[in-house]
Amino acid sequence: MVKLTIPEEEYMLPGHVACQGCGATIAMRYLLKALGGKTIVSIPACCWAVIPGVYPSRTLEVPLLYTAFETTGASISGIRAALDMMGDTETTVVGFAGDGGTADIGLQSLSGAVERGENVIYVMYDNEAYMNTGIQRSSSTPAGAWTTTTPGGSKKEWKKRPKKSVIEIMIAHDIQYAATLTVSYPEDFIKKVKRAMEIKGPKFLQVLSPCPTGWKSDPAKAVELARLAVQSRVFPLYEFDHGKYKISMKPKQVPVREYLKPQGRFRHLTDEEIETIQMHTDEQWEILLAKEKFTNELYK
């Protein structure tokens, strides 16, 4: 007898070859705990394409299909259509792609799948750069971050533009359900995946998954950093459920500096630059609060 807050079943095996303290593997572990064994996962080129190990190694207890970088949305639509033809309505089809495969390369096929109203779940595990190929900047990299293609230096050539909000793009598609999740709140994570399973139609989940290798942080701090991202409001947890915004948690605010400091990729930032990031974060939070208030009044 043991009281656990998340399901005990494991659908992921030990011995995968992810880096130490990888957030993406925790995300997959929780996702499959929530979805159960009747699931098909489709994965494009991303960290998860190498995590199961060298052929013929497998690390998931559910079918896993590899696809090309830009086709996750199309491949999950196809798998769903084939299952429907076979009369299988029980199996959940999941696309699991990184931020490069979602925000940059796979955006068109994801947009197509959501617009057609395919009955699939799309999970974007957001480690904020192309980590698998060597930490190149993606459109999901936050402003101020060092990457190998935004190296900083005396000319201050780090990323200047803010992070692209893919979840807001999905909401603009009039999607039934979209949510932001992170690995440091497993109960919230599993609750949102279960909610996504109940809904027929396209679902989009954005998971902030810390990457110690690319963020230049201590692997032991991976889960703590994801928690700080939520507490500092850099990555607020919220749901968009049939038109209504709902902020999942409104924790006591932690200064952004606390979140940026343990990460080597933000080490070069001066006090003024951190202040600018703080201002931007506060603005975004106010906008989110206003959206929650407005949509809840509109769809009473």
Next chain:
Amino acid sequence: MSYLDEIPITPIADKPSTANRTGTWRTFRPIIEYEKCTRCMICWKFCPDVAITLENGGEYEATNDKIKQMVDKAPVIDYVHCKGCGICANECPVNAIQMVKEG
């Protein structure tokens, strides 16, 4: 398996990754002090390598009667696969996990 005859020639990965001994990557070894451990299973929850399992009693049985009545399982680290990231030690609310240098 009959369904394999029906699909085109495709590489199919069927060897479980448990054969990879990722424990050899480790620099620091997490060690659970079972006297301090409250069996909250937070370490099990956050392990990215699924290298903490829940085992029954025996040598891991709680010495504290209160905990013994509530939980009969204990988190046990699988050193064959644990990469020593240290998330468990960092997240433990009672500091019952120490990271000790290997070798």
